Amino acid sequence: MFDVDNAIELLKQCKQIPEKDVYELCTKVQELLIKESNVEILDTPVTICGDIHGQLHDLITLFATVGELPLKKYLFLGDFVDRGFYSLESLLLLLCYKIRYPDRITLIRGNHESRQITTVYGFYDECLRKYGSANVWRYCCEVFDYLSLGALINGQVFCVHGGLSPDLTSINQIKLIDRKQEVPHEGAMCDLLWSDPDDVPSWGISPRGAGYLFGSNEVSKFLHQNDLSLIARAHQLVMEGYKELFDGDLVTVWSAPNYCYRCGNVAAVLTIDDDLKRNYTIFEASLQDVSNIPSKKPAIDYFL
Amino acid sequence: MNLQIIRSTDHDALSCRYSIASKQYIKDPYISNIVQGFQKFLKFDNKSPRRVLSSLVKTKFPVINRGTYIRIKSIDIIIENFLEKFNGRDVRIINLGAGSDTRSFSLAKQHNNLDIIEVDFPDSIKFKKAIILDDKELAESLDIPFHQHSNLDEFYKELSNEGILASRYQLLPFDLRNSTDFGEFLRKLPEKPTLILSECMLCYLSSDEADKLLLAIHRNISQGVFVVYDPLGGDDSFGNVMIDNLKMRNLSLDTLLKYNTLEKYQERFRNIGFQYVKIDNLFNILNNWLAPEDLKRIARLEFLDEIEELKLLLEHYCLCLSHWGLEFETNLIFQL
Numbered sequence: 001m002f003d004v005d006n007a008i009e010l011l012k013q014c015k016q017i018p019e020k021d022v023y024e025l026c027t028k029v030q031e032l033l034i035k036e037s038n039v040e041i042l043d044t045p046v047t048i049c050g051d052i053h054g055q056l057h058d059l060i061t062l063f064a065t066v067g068e069l070p071l072k073k074y075l076f077l078g079d080f081v082d083r084g085f086y087s088l089e090s091l092l093l094l095l096c097y098k099i100r101y102p103d104r105i106t107l108i109r110g111n112h113e114s115r116q117i118t119t120v121y122g123f124y125d126e127c128l129r130k131y132g133s134a135n136v137w138r139y140c141c142e143v144f145d146y147l148s149l150g151a152l153i154n155g156q157v158f159c160v161h162g163g164l165s166p167d168l169t170s171i172n173q174i175k176l177i178d179r180k181q182e183v184p185h186e187g188a189m190c191d192l193l194w195s196d197p198d199d200v201p202s203w204g205i206s207p208r209g210a211g212y213l214f215g216s217n218e219v220s221k222f223l224h225q226n227d228l229s230l231i232a233r234a235h236q237l238v239m240e241g242y243k244e245l246f247d248g249d250l251v252t253v254w255s256a257p258n259y260c261y262r263c264g265n266v267a268a269v270l271t272i273d274d275d276l277k278r279n280y281t282i283f284e285a286s287l288q289d290v291s292n293i294p295s296k297k298p299a300i301d302y303f304l
Numbered sequence: 305m306n307l308q309i310i311r312s313t314d315h316d317a318l319s320c321r322y323s324i325a326s327k328q329y330i331k332d333p334y335i336s337n338i339v340q341g342f343q344k345f346l347k348f349d350n351k352s353p354r355r356v357l358s359s360l361v362k363t364k365f366p367v368i369n370r371g372t373y374i375r376i377k378s379i380d381i382i383i384e385n386f387l388e389k390f391n392g393r394d395v396r397i398i399n400l401g402a403g404s405d406t407r408s409f410s411l412a413k414q415h416n417n418l419d420i421i422e423v424d425f426p427d428s429i430k431f432k433k434a435i436i437l438d439d440k441e442l443a444e445s446l447d448i449p450f451h452q453h454s455n456l457d458e459f460y461k462e463l464s465n466e467g468i469l470a471s472r473y474q475l476l477p478f479d480l481r482n483s484t485d486f487g488e489f490l491r492k493l494p495e496k497p498t499l500i501l502s503e504c505m506l507c508y509l510s511s512d513e514a515d516k517l518l519l520a521i522h523r524n525i526s527q528g529v530f531v532v533y534d535p536l537g538g539d540d541s542f543g544n545v546m547i548d549n550l551k552m553r554n555l556s557l558d559t560l561l562k563y564n565t566l567e568k569y570q571e572r573f574r575n576i577g578f579q580y581v582k583i584d585n586l587f588n589i590l591n592n593w594l595a596p597e598d599l600k601r602i603a604r605l606e607f608l609d610e611i612e613e614l615k616l617l618l619e620h621y622c623l624c625l626s627h628w629g630l631e632f633e634t635n636l637i638f639q640l
Contacts, residue, residue, distance in 0.1 A: 237612040264541030300549045304313035
């Protein structure tokens with residue numbers, strides 16, 4: 001029988017868990033996620049976390065800094081995998097927490113929780129390297145398809161990985177999306193996971209080749225129409241860990257310190273308290289992570 | 305710093321070039337010849353050839369491909385400007401620390417008014433010489449007679465260390481950490497417009513070694529265009545992280561933080577005596593130098609998710625252009 005507490009301990013030590021346990025874990029998580037709405041309803045207080053990108057030791061630092069589960073309640077805005085060296089352990093740790101404390105942790109989908117992106121940015125290769133087959137990657141991708149697309153805190157704070165879509169004016173419309181699929185290349189579901197805020201009058205073409213750029217007008221309209229006070233999103237590296245835009249109508253939260261072991265940024269999480277006050281916690285890269293780079297792994301890429 | 309460690313950075317450069325050629329960012333008709341040459345000869349040159357060979361053909365992340373493209377393209381643009389400016393006249397290109405760079409093959413084939421001199425460590429020269437002499441297409445692109453070699457062991461063992469001295473192409477062994485001999489060599493060269501290329505090379509020298517080399521170049525070449533591509537430490541933590549990361553492979557970058565901004569890097573050249581010094585970071589160059597249709601073309605080649613990371617990375621690399629003793633005005637946009 002799969003023992004989730006034991007798995008949590010192993011994963012925290014960056015140890016591998018058996019393939020059949022991964023399968024069981026993924027199946028159980030799917031059973032939970034299938035019941036969740038496209039936009040999960042949450043209450044304060046809750047701590048919102050941005051991209052993790054396989055930086056396991058930094059994820060452990062995050063919990064140690066803010067508070068362990070189940071004492072604190074967490075919302076993760078996606079991008080658990082790719083780029084870092086421990087995508088699998090980071091994802092599985094979060095999934096273990098999800099089945100252990102289902103009401104204390106919410107995971108929503110980022111643009112990297114996709115088959116196509118994970119084959120380019122490292123998660124697929126990591127699974128193959130660690131298990132010798134793509135089975136584990138496939139189980140995880142099945143889970144990705146069930147992740148919610150957003151969350152709503154106290155009916156006031158809309159949380160999403162990327163941002164807004166020209167195809168969506170209300171949160172109710174998001175609820176109508178059939179989310180159980182690979183992230184499409186266009187349309188509302190794609191935009192929620194890919195878009196970025198920018199200094200544009202309304203909508204702009206995204207340099208990422210997916211999603212849109214959206215300006216402060218679109219944010220004001222969306223907030224007004226849905227009776228919201230804030231959009232909290234992740235998706236973009238910010239050197240200071242978080243960045244408020246458009247007079248504080250939107251915030252980007254980034255939780256992968258020294259991203260890719262190269263960028264030298266700090267990370268942040270945002271705790272929304274019962275008065276909807278925003279408290280940011282900044283944390284730095286775990287020293288352990290760099291020294292723990294697996295020796296078989298090539299060194300960090302630069303132009304040399 | 306250990307010579308083998310500096311030489312290993314050439315494998316990084318080649319693998320990046322290989323990656324963008326296979327992704328169709330650039331057409332490089334000779335890169336597969338070079339990689340085949342590595343497969344044949346690396347065992348004579350390197351202690352872990354299999355590891356190096358597999359790393360050479362490993363696909364790179366889109367952010368690295370995009371950055372490699374602008375690195376290669378920006379230098380190519382300057383070379384094109386140089387060749388156009390002195391259209392038909394006898395000119396020369398000197399590539400410092402050329403390693404396995406493939407530019408020479410295409411350039412030599414297309415421009416018969418061009419002399420090319422490639423300079424690197426003696427072992428690097430011997431290795432490249434073996435690859436060129438054993439490859440019909442490479443040799444003929446440089447007007448070098450080609451002979452088939454049946455026994456590669458013997459061929460490599462008997463290869464002299466003096467490089468290649470062909471009519472239009474020279475491959476010469478110099479350790480640029482000590483530029484006395486190299487300066488003397490430059491002084492004796494026949495006078496003609498000369499473009500000197502330092503592509504991620506100065507950064508591996510100590511501050512003192514680099515100053516002496518810069519001085520030797522400025523003094524001994526009378527009509528020069530100098531193109532330098534280098535990392536830039538920046539005034540954030542990027543440079544420190546880069547130093548730490550590269551320390552893990554025993555690579556040290558002594559001047560990365562000393563000349564950490566465009567201003568300081570420019571000043572460094574002015575202090576040596578270069579008067580006309582233009583400089584910008586590669587992020588600006590990516591946005592300012594490429595034709596809109598080329599930007600569109602590369603955007604279609606592969607999905608780039610790492611927009612902010614690309615900016616951060618490219619802001620920490622600079623391209624510096626200097627000239628003296630000749631007219632070399634271009635329309636290229638530089639911040640400084």
